[in-house]
Amino acid sequence: MTVADEVVAVDVGTSAVRAAVVSASGDVTASVRVARAAGGGEFFDAETLLHEVTTALSGLDARPRALAISAHIGTVPVGESLRVVDKAGGWSDPRGLPELASVPGPVRESLLSAGGRPALTGGALAYALSGSAKARYLLSPKDFLVARLTGTVATDTVDAAYTLVSDVRRRRWNTAALSALGLDAAMFPPQLEPTAVAGELTVACGLPAGTPVVAGGPDGSVGIGLLLGSSGIADVAGTTDVVGMPVTDPAAAPAAAMINPALAGGHWIAGGATGMTGGAVAHWRSLVGAVEEAELAAVAPGASGLVVLPSLTGSRFPRWCASDRGGVLGQRPEHTAAHLLRAAQEGAAFTVREGLDLLDPAGALPVTLAGGTARSPLTAQLRADVTGRVTKVCTEPDVTLLGAAALALVGSGLAPGLDDARARLGCEFRTLEPDPVRAARYGELFQEWLARLPAR
Secondary structure, three states, rough: OOOOOOEEEEOOOOOEEEEEEOOOOEEEEEEEEEEEEOOOEEEEHHHHHHHHHHHHHHOOOOOOOOOEEEOOOEEEOOOOOOEEOOOOOOOOOOOOOHHHHHHHHHHHHHHHHHHOOOOOOOOOOHHHHHHOOOOOEOOHHHHHHHHHHOOOOOEHHHHHHHHOEOOOOOOOOHHHHHHOOOHHHHHHOOOOOOOOOOOOOOOOOOOOOOOEEOOOOHHHHHHHHHHHHOOOEEEOOEEEEEEEEOOOOOOHHOOEEEEEEOOOOOOOEEEEEEOOOHHHHHHHHHHHHOHHHHHHHOOOOHHHEEEEEEOOOEEOOOOOOOOOOOEEOOOOOOOHHHHHHHHHHHHHHHHHHHHHHHHHHOOOOOEEEEEEEOOOOHHHHHHHHHHHHOOOEEEEOOOHHHHHHHOOOHHHHHOOOOHHHHHOOOOOOEOOOHHHHHHHHHHHHHHHHHHHHOOO
């Protein structure tokens, strides 16, 4: 068997699994998309997800140097045999939230401080406290896939941060807090750097047995890692917007930002996922039907007084209020489907602006935008106008998939580091300037929108 100078990347989104073969020079030479039976919001079937991933991999004709996976965050409880022992939870898994809210004050402060979190929002720790079915390991969706494909149980430092029990500055588990809560630290697997090799393929999936599998990472963080070097702000816009800014000193980050380890050591990423933004727009689109871009473009800023609050499943960065819910305000008979969708897009953009203004109050930094919103020139320009910032739109929207490829290139030794891998993958950008008149109007509307939000 001849191993080619190429890698395979997999990205697990809420709607689909995508897999691609990427050459050492950064070219995508083959790709497969498999629609998911169910997304990764509150709950999903982990065994079905595994089947979808192996189906995608089987559609590739490759002999790669390495495989890397990025996926949405969540919690998959498994037993000693790595079989699922309870339903898998996605990023809005509600299990254990009451128990998490009742964690004693000193332990809570330890979790927030060591974990780089402004709030305890759920995840593996909440599940562990809920008293649900006993699990040998609590894995992220990506870690579950790696474990079942290789037989090796491990996590990466970024997924570990989302459990709420990692010391993100030291990149190790907060064993003191786990002990204080009476939890077994062995439920949480060893932490590896995202580019480290976690194991080798042992499951038939179309790729050769023995193919190295790197640790990988969460989709939004992996996308940010591809878009940014050591400066700037990135926005990976999907079902949620994941906003991040590199920092060298976690203590200098705003108090309402979460701190994650960067994909490479020596830096951290300040920011977080917003809660539903693109997902809320998609929800409203599914209810009102298709609307032509020209109709949306004809709607003036403010959608004739119609306001949509997009937090259908609670708000995250920067408000951190799980009880927030979406709403439609100011509706009148003359409002059309175009008004409703435009107001939903504006609400999503206002949500992102709130986070951007927290990270960069002066508004001096440009925003690098990728993901679903970047596919539409109209919505990308809306983001520039609403945020009032120069917006660099990545011409390759699938940055989470290419970010996984970057991890595989480094983990395989085909690239010496992430900066080199980023250059090979060659994301190109088109620059959008905010329209001065529309940006000024959106500045006024943003203040009105903030006044409508529940108090923090």
